[in-house]
Amino acid sequence: MRSTWVWSMAVLALLAAACGSGADIEVADVWGRPSPSVATNGAFYMVITNNTEVADHLVAASSPACAAAELHESMMNDGVMGMAQVGPAGIEIPANGQTTLEVGGLHVMCIDKQAEFVAGERFDVTLEFENAGTVEVQAEIKES
Ligand SMILES: [Cu+2]
Numbered sequence: 001m002r003s004t005w006v007w008s009m010a011v012l013a014l015l016a017a018a019c020g021s022g023a024d025i026e027v028a029d030v031w032g033r034p035s036p037s038v039a040t041n042g043a044f045y046m047v048i049t050n051n052t053e054v055a056d057h058l059v060a061a062s063s064p065a066c067a068a069a070e071l072h073e074s075m076m077n078d079g080v081m082g083m084a085q086v087g088p089a090g091i092e093i094p095a096n097g098q099t100t101l102e103v104g105g106l107h108v109m110c111i112d113k114q115a116e117f118v119a120g121e122r123f124d125v126t127l128e129f130e131n132a133g134t135v136e137v138q139a140e141i142k143e144s
Helices: 002-019
Strands: 025-032 042-050 056-062 066-077 080-085 091-093 098-101 106-113 122-129 133-141
Touching (some): 025 122, 042 056, 042 066, 042 133, 091 098
Parallel strands (some): 025 133
Antiparallel strands (some): 042 098, 042 106, 056 091, 066 080, 066 106, 122 133
């Protein structure tokens, strides 16, 4: 009986170490679509979780794979899919909430690709948050 209890406590401790006191901002599933080298631009998508009691904002991004990176939102304009840079406030991640950058919505636009976006390739991406500061992630190029 006692060994079972000790085992349970060990598992709990491990779980606490794994997910307790997580980072203020967690970024998961960072990816981009493969695109032919003739395409000058690419895009990165991701899921951003804010573990704090205050809203945060993604205000900038950069990557060695892009000459420049901009924060964009796709939208329909007179029946045509277009996109525009988000406002100066950036992309909001609500307090204790989540914001998803996805195909057809918010995305990090990779202007003037410096590398081939081939499936399986991984690129460093630096994200700049108003409160949480700099967060380094890796984007994986894959079909979806
Ligand atoms: Cu865009």
